[in-house]
Amino acid sequence: MTSTSPPTLLRIRGLRKQFGTNEVLKGIDLDVHPGDRIAVLGASGSGKSTLLRCINFMEMPSAGTIELAGQAIGSALPQRHDGTQRRYTEAELTRVRQRAGMVFQQFNLFPHMTVLGNVAEGLRTVQRMPREAALEKARSQLARVGLAEKADEYPARLSGGQKQRVAIARALAMEPELLLFDEPTSALDPELVGEVLRVIRALAQEGRTMLLVTHEIGFAYHFANRVLFIADGVIHESGTPDEVLKHPREKRTQDFLARHNEFSF
Numbered sequence: 244m245t246s247t248s249p250p251t252l253l254r255i256r257g258l259r260k261q262f263g264t265n266e267v268l269k270g271i272d273l274d275v276h277p278g279d280r281i282a283v284l285g286a287s288g289s290g291k292s293t294l295l296r297c298i299n300f301m302e303m304p305s306a307g308t309i310e311l312a313g314q315a316i317g318s319a320l321p322q323r324h325d326g327t328q329r330r331y332t333e334a335e336l337t338r339v340r341q342r343a344g345m346v347f348q349q350f351n352l353f354p355h356m357t358v359l360g361n362v363a364e365g366l367r368t369v370q371r372m373p374r375e376a377a378l379e380k381a382r383s384q385l386a387r388v389g390l391a392e393k394a395d396e397y398p399a400r401l402s403g404g405q406k407q408r409v410a411i412a413r414a415l416a417m418e419p420e421l422l423l424f425d426e427p428t429s430a431l432d433p434e435l436v437g438e439v440l441r442v443i444r445a446l447a448q449e450g451r452t453m454l455l456v457t458h459e460i461g462f463a464y465h466f467a468n469r470v471l472f473i474a475d476g477v478i479h480e481s482g483t484p485d486e487v488l489k490h491p492r493e494k495r496t497q498d499f500l501a502r503h504n505e506f507s508f
């Protein structure tokens with residue numbers, strides 16, 4: 244690496260993931276630099292969620308390496324395998340999951356905890372922050388997503404858009420270096436999509452590093468500085484939003500976009 248190259252926040256090499264005999268990811272190579280906003284597109288079942296889940300080790304990669312800020316996660320087991328399989332410690336994975344925060348399609352809030360409790364939970368149990376400090380930090384994160392007044396509500400009494408903003412506040416509370424969004428708006432009624440996309444856009448303007456799986460092609464175009472199209476377990480095409488979304492080179496990408504634009508006029 245020369246001194247002029249930008250630092251790499253996330254470096255993925257040869258990432259493979261199989262479930263039984265179903266090999267979903269067949270060798271993903273990806274470099275993410277600080278401030279990158281990467282939109283990930285692909286057909287249903289192409290492995291987009293699996294990729295995000297491998298990046299924060301909710302799924303264990305079958306092969307390949309993932310480095311965060313120059314540090315490879317896990318250690319190789321060359322004596323037992325082909326050198327690509329790795330061993331991970333729980334403490335290490337807990338740290339990685341804080342550094343790469345995930346926001347899910349279905350929010351995944353704890354229903355028995357208040358909104359404030361949900362946002363403070365990771366601060367208390369994972370970061371071992373004292374109660375008052377955790378609650379104060381949680382309150383400030385709720386304010387960032389415009390939900391300060393909902394702190395004492397339970398998730399069941401919120402709209403989907405509000406639930407998703409709580410989930411974003413919860414992820415932000417851990418001060419992640421990287422945010423992973425897995426179709427954060429696809430469970431929402433159309434009129435609630437905008438409020439969540441506005442929060443994500445504000446995070447982009449702060450210069451946060453993000454990977455976003457989405458079917459909102461128009462949003463991806465304006466949000467991303469790089470777009471990946473995943474097919475057959477690999478990054479089939481990548482480039483700027485103009486390159487991939489307006490002038491795709493690959494037929495698979497063209498067909499995918501044509502299907503997505505079928506009903507837009």
Ligand SMILES: Nc1ncnc2c1ncn2[C@@H]1O[C@H](COP(=O)(O)OP(=O)(O)OP(=O)(O)O)[C@@H](O)[C@H]1O
Nearest residue numbers: 262265267285286287288289290291292293294426
């Ligand atoms: N835990 C699992 N166990 C077994 N198979 C799985 C598991 N998770 C995902 N898969 C399989 O991996 C493939 C890719 O799934 P994944 O959820 O990553 O796709 P996706 O691109 O996110 O799709 P969608 O757009 O529908 O969300 C699918 O064939 C799926 O059935």
Ligand SMILES: [Mg+2]
Nearest residue numbers: 291292293425
């Ligand atoms: Mg998915």
